[in-house]
Each structure stands twice: as structure tokens, then as C-alpha cells.
Amino acid sequence: MASQERVTAAVLIIGDEILSGRTQDTNLNSIARYIAQYGVDLAEARVVGDIEEEIVTAVNHLRGRYDYLITTGGIGPTHDDITADCVAKALGVPLHEHPEIIAMMSARWGDELNAARRRMARVPEGGTLVKNPVQGPPGFQIGNVFVLAGVPSIMRGMLEDVGHRLRVGAVVISQTLRVEGSGEGVMAAPLERVARAYPDLSMGSYPFFSPAGYGSQLVIRGRDLALVEAARRDLEQALVAEGVGNITFLDSDGR
Amino acid sequence: MASQERVTAAVLIIGDEILSGRTQDTNLNSIARYIAQYGVDLAEARVVGDIEEEIVTAVNHLRGRYDYLITTGGIGPTHDDITADCVAKALGVPLHEHPEIIAMMSARWGDELNAARRRMARVPEGGTLVKNPVQGPPGFQIGNVFVLAGVPSIMRGMLEDVGHRLRVGAVVISQTLRVEGSGEGVMAAPLERVARAYPDLSMGSYPFFSPAGYGSQLVIRGRDLALVEAARRDLEQALVAEGVGNITFLDSDGR
Structure with a gap:
């Protein structure tokens, strides 16, 4: 049920490749248009590099200030993918391998489910999964924070599992x-x-x-x-x- | 002379149209690539709406934390163009009509130089002009803050008058x-x-x-x-x- 109140969100784009100019971000625009359909206003956005302290600080500031925070990027298997670690640290909760993701990955990879791939199964305690209909493991939601992929096609796929979880505001x-x-x-x-x-x-x-x-x-x-x-x-x-x-x-x- | 030290910059994108999803920003990417040629790292970027308090807070935070701050947007003649006002407020200096811009505008507009257009001639005290080779009045620099247009073709034109003012770092x-x-x-x-x-x-x-x-x-x-x-x-x-x-x-x- 739509209310007349203003519901707000922030976007945090995580990744050296955006700041270096290597990659043109399009996720901000996709998210802005998507949440607008639910009457949720994008009130602020930030872009930070793959640096733990920067990410933790931004997550805590933005999740405290707005109704929702949506992050993109940094959830792959490589050493520079530290978003899950940073969100767990920001919220002060441990990070665990999620049994549902491990099950999906085992079915997909069998013996090739190595340590790097298992990194992508880690979800902060209390988090729920955000479906990934495109490619690879899911994102997650914890509290008012949604953690999505950086690759635009995957990010947009994950967004489809975000809207129904939002408190609906009055559409602009x-x-x-x-x-x-x-x-x-x-x-x-x-x-x-x-x-x-x-x-x-x-x-x-x-x-x-x-x-x-x-x-x-x-x-x-x-x-x-x-x-x-x-x-x-x-x-x-x-x-x-x-x-x-x-x-x-x-x-x-x-x- | 390039040094080995790291020189950093932040970008502040100002405008409701970016946050609403109406406009896809491309200025962040253009600036990142441009300053990289001078060995200047884009270390952080923020997007805020046309809200005085948000702009002033972001300007003061970013200009204090990084070697340079480049802002885009909010320097047109309409009531929602408040970047010059906010930068002056952030720096605690008055805003004056710049005689050089008034002279350019008088030559261009004659009797049609109205109050709205004169708004675009306002520069914080102590600021210097940033050439606009494309269309309309110049941007400005004050201290380590560069204030550029939001329209991408104009922004890119103005950038050409920014590089030679930067302290050159070691190129990545x-x-x-x-x-x-x-x-x-x-x-x-x-x-x-x-x-x-x-x-x-x-x-x-x-x-x-x-x-x-x-x-x-x-x-x-x-x-x-x-x-x-x-x-x-x-x-x-x-x-x-x-x-x-x-x-x-x-x-x-x-x-």
C-alpha cells in the first residue's frame, strides 16, 4: 500500500574500475529508475574504491541516513572482492558460508568448487539471499542493505528480487x-x-x-x-x- | 614535473536529474580519464541533489580530504542552479558578479542580459575563470575546487582548461x-x-x-x-x- 511519506535510498558503487575510468557505470541509473517505480527516491550516491575502510565507513553512513542502501560490485571470487567482508564488519556480524549457496555451487561445480568460489557463498549472519537469475551466485540483503553484483546485466537481474521487499512510497x-x-x-x-x-x-x-x-x-x-x-x-x-x-x-x- | 607522490581528486556530481534516473551521468568517467593523464587519481565520487545543505557539506568534506575537487552541474541561470552559491558558502566567501563574465555576456546579449543570465556571472571572491570553449559562460576555480558545467559537451570543453592547473603526479x-x-x-x-x-x-x-x-x-x-x-x-x-x-x-x- 503506497503511503504519502517519502521513502529514500542511497546507492554505493564499489570498484576501482569505475574511479579509474576503465568502466562507465550504468548501475546508478538502472537502480534510480527501478526504485522510482516503487516510490523510493534515490537521495544520494557514492563511488568508492576497493578499500575496506572506505567501504565500511560509507556503508555505515548511508544505511543510517536513508531507508535503504543498495551496493553494487565487489562480490566476485577474487581478492579484490571485499564487499561481503566490509558489510559484515560495518554491521558487526560474522560472515558465514550460506548452506543454500554452497548447495547451488556444489551442484554447479562439483570437485571444482575451490576456495575462491566458496568466497562467493559468504553472507553476513542474519542475511537473506537475493536471487540471481542471470549468472553465478546470489546477492544478499541484511537489514536495510542490499548487496548486488557489479556486472550490469547481473545487477539488473538481481534488482527484480529487491522491489517487492521495499516499503512502497508515493510514486513521483x-x-x-x-x-x-x-x-x-x-x-x-x-x-x-x-x-x-x-x-x-x-x-x-x-x-x-x-x-x-x-x-x-x-x-x-x-x-x-x-x-x-x-x-x-x-x-x-x-x-x-x-x-x-x-x-x-x-x-x-x-x- | 611529475613526482612519485600520489595526487588525488574527488568528483561531486550535482543534480536531481542524475538521482531521479532522468539523465545517465557520463561526466565521472570523462573526468577520471582526463585527470589520469596528469597522474591524478580519482579517489571518490559523490552524487547529490539540488539541496544547499547537501552540496555545502559534500564540498567541504571532499575539498578537505583530497588534493582537488571537481564539481559538475548546477551553474545555469535557473533557480535550481545553486552550485556557485553553495561553493561560496562552503568556503565562507562572498559571491560577486565577475566583470569579465559580465563583459562577455553584455557583448553577447546586449539588452537581453537579464537577472537570470547575470546569475551565471557570479563567482566566489578570489575565484579565477575556467574557459568555456563550447557554449555559454565560463566555470571557475577557487582554491582546490573546480566548478564545471553539467552538460557533458560543455563539461569536457571546460576540462581542457583544468589539466594545466593540476599538480602532476606519477601517471598510473x-x-x-x-x-x-x-x-x-x-x-x-x-x-x-x-x-x-x-x-x-x-x-x-x-x-x-x-x-x-x-x-x-x-x-x-x-x-x-x-x-x-x-x-x-x-x-x-x-x-x-x-x-x-x-x-x-x-x-x-x-x-
């Missing part, structure tokens, strides 16, 4: 006016006036420049559809009054 | 072994042994899965080419000794 509705051929400089004053008149909504301007033309997308976001629509109509009028034309109302897209 | 060299047809589970033990033998290097394993095959890229990173090469040769031998074949040495790519 977003409506966008696309304005072509005017700069943000002429839209700023009417936009600010309307933003002030609707303190419960958030409004942003996202300019675009392309060979085909320039302009800005003006986005109104809020949890009350009637209010968002009223603000969107007011903004349209305010823009026209300012002499701004070429305004298209794009479909609401939930973002 | 990276060498990659691409192993096809073996899982990380069999590579983990030899990789860990070699990683332990070279405590000054960092080694990571980045698995790939595609219709054409699976495997992992084993990446060795460090500031001493001879050491990186020695470790790479040792790793190759250790993998072969473990029965792992199909190993290709990819060119060093600096990441």
Missing part, C-alpha cells in the same frame, strides 16, 4: 515541457515564479543543444498528480506571457 | 591480460598470489560474458612500469601453471 510523477528555440535565460524568471508558487513540487531546467536546435526541458516533479498538472499549466501560461513559444507537453515519464 | 600505468574461456574462480588463486607478491600494485579482475564467450580481464595497475611488467609476466606464468590458457596481453591503456 513528472511532467516535462519541451521548449525549442529559447534559451534558459528567458525561461528562468517564469520558471522561478511558478516554482515559488508550488513549494511542494520540484522544478528543474535541462538545456539541450543539437545541430537541429536548442532549448530546454522544463521538468516538474511531485507526488500529487493534480498539483503537478496545475503547475504545468501555470508554467505554460507564464512562458507564453514572457513571449516564449514552441512549447510541447511531453508525456509524463515518471522521472 | 595499467596492463591487462584478457583471458577467454576460464571463469574467475580458477584465476582467483594465482591472481591473489601475485597480488600479494606486489603490494605496491593494485590488481583487479573484471569478468565479461557475451554470446561470443566469457572470461575476465585481469588488470595490473601501478606507477612503476618495470614493476607492472614484472607482475604481468609473473601472473601470466602463474595462470599457465594453473592450467589456464587463451591469455592475450592487451596494450597498456593507462587505466
Whole structure:
């Protein structure tokens, strides 16, 4: 049952390969869009390297501050995969091999289930498994922390087992006016006036420049559809009054 | 003159549109690759919304902890563009219209230089301008903080005026072994042994899965080419000794 309260989450991206520039992260965006469907706001994100102290500190800060924390990366079999260790340490609980994962792995690997692979079976005490429908062992949830893979296709597969565990918030509705051929400089004053008149909504301007033309997308976001629509109509009028034309109302897209 | 010391930077990405999932960030990756050329390590990144308190707190934490802080986003003319205000507040200095930007804008806009556009001319006292060769007003530097645009093409243009201001560190060299047809589970033990033998290097394993095959890229990173090469040769031998074949040495790519 959706409530009117705000439910928040943070994302912690773990991995030297993101900070070195070797890998372009896409998990943040996938998670933001996924949790938005459940009315959960992504409130903050952090990227840290494969360094125990950094991960432990970030986990404890973010899980304390937001309703949920979702981590990505660092759950493979190699020595630089230390996320499970760090989450256990952050929560002050021991890390154990999970019998269900050991059973899955034994069926898959038989005699080739070596020490490195067994590392991936370790779950902090009290954790539950997050299904991995794609490839390899599951992730886990402990308290309000979800620990997911870093490989995007696997991470997205695991996310499907996260949504139903979230407390559902009021979904954010977003409506966008696309304005072509005017700069943000002429839209700023009417936009600010309307933003002030609707303190419960958030409004942003996202300019675009392309060979085909320039302009800005003006986005109104809020949890009350009637209010968002009223603000969107007011903004349209305010823009026209300012002499701004070429305004298209794009479909609401939930973002 | 490059030194052997480690020079670090953090990135602060500012904008509701990243957290809502509306926009996929690419600036983190562009900055990571750009500063790596100067031997500057991206050590941490954060994403926060358009909220003054969050931005001020993050600016002060990150500029204090790392040699440099680069922010992206929130420097346009609309009411949600509050980065300059927040950086000035974080540093405890006033924000003034910069005469050079006002002159540029007057030449560009004439009578249409309105209050919203003038917002983009505000620079914290003591700041210097960061050239914008693409579109619109410049960014700025104050102390060890660089404030750049959020639109990727503009951000990348501004970056070109950042590198020559950085203290140059020892550039990180990276060498990659691409192993096809073996899982990380069999590579983990030899990789860990070699990683332990070279405590000054960092080694990571980045698995790939595609219709054409699976495997992992084993990446060795460090500031001493001879050491990186020695470790790479040792790793190759250790993998072969473990029965792992199909190993290709990819060119060093600096990441």
C-alpha cells in the first residue's frame, strides 16, 4: 500500500574500475529508475574504491541516513572482492558460508568448487539471499542493505528480487515541457515564479543543444498528480506571457 | 614535473536529474580519464541533489580530504542552479558578479542580459575563470575546487582548461591480460598470489560474458612500469601453471 511519506535510498558503487575510468557505470541509473517505480527516491550516491575502510565507513553512513542502501560490485571470487567482508564488519556480524549457496555451487561445480568460489557463498549472519537469475551466485540483503553484483546485466537481474521487499512510497510523477528555440535565460524568471508558487513540487531546467536546435526541458516533479498538472499549466501560461513559444507537453515519464 | 607522490581528486556530481534516473551521468568517467593523464587519481565520487545543505557539506568534506575537487552541474541561470552559491558558502566567501563574465555576456546579449543570465556571472571572491570553449559562460576555480558545467559537451570543453592547473603526479600505468574461456574462480588463486607478491600494485579482475564467450580481464595497475611488467609476466606464468590458457596481453591503456 503506497503511503504519502517519502521513502529514500542511497546507492554505493564499489570498484576501482569505475574511479579509474576503465568502466562507465550504468548501475546508478538502472537502480534510480527501478526504485522510482516503487516510490523510493534515490537521495544520494557514492563511488568508492576497493578499500575496506572506505567501504565500511560509507556503508555505515548511508544505511543510517536513508531507508535503504543498495551496493553494487565487489562480490566476485577474487581478492579484490571485499564487499561481503566490509558489510559484515560495518554491521558487526560474522560472515558465514550460506548452506543454500554452497548447495547451488556444489551442484554447479562439483570437485571444482575451490576456495575462491566458496568466497562467493559468504553472507553476513542474519542475511537473506537475493536471487540471481542471470549468472553465478546470489546477492544478499541484511537489514536495510542490499548487496548486488557489479556486472550490469547481473545487477539488473538481481534488482527484480529487491522491489517487492521495499516499503512502497508515493510514486513521483513528472511532467516535462519541451521548449525549442529559447534559451534558459528567458525561461528562468517564469520558471522561478511558478516554482515559488508550488513549494511542494520540484522544478528543474535541462538545456539541450543539437545541430537541429536548442532549448530546454522544463521538468516538474511531485507526488500529487493534480498539483503537478496545475503547475504545468501555470508554467505554460507564464512562458507564453514572457513571449516564449514552441512549447510541447511531453508525456509524463515518471522521472 | 611529475613526482612519485600520489595526487588525488574527488568528483561531486550535482543534480536531481542524475538521482531521479532522468539523465545517465557520463561526466565521472570523462573526468577520471582526463585527470589520469596528469597522474591524478580519482579517489571518490559523490552524487547529490539540488539541496544547499547537501552540496555545502559534500564540498567541504571532499575539498578537505583530497588534493582537488571537481564539481559538475548546477551553474545555469535557473533557480535550481545553486552550485556557485553553495561553493561560496562552503568556503565562507562572498559571491560577486565577475566583470569579465559580465563583459562577455553584455557583448553577447546586449539588452537581453537579464537577472537570470547575470546569475551565471557570479563567482566566489578570489575565484579565477575556467574557459568555456563550447557554449555559454565560463566555470571557475577557487582554491582546490573546480566548478564545471553539467552538460557533458560543455563539461569536457571546460576540462581542457583544468589539466594545466593540476599538480602532476606519477601517471598510473595499467596492463591487462584478457583471458577467454576460464571463469574467475580458477584465476582467483594465482591472481591473489601475485597480488600479494606486489603490494605496491593494485590488481583487479573484471569478468565479461557475451554470446561470443566469457572470461575476465585481469588488470595490473601501478606507477612503476618495470614493476607492472614484472607482475604481468609473473601472473601470466602463474595462470599457465594453473592450467589456464587463451591469455592475450592487451596494450597498456593507462587505466
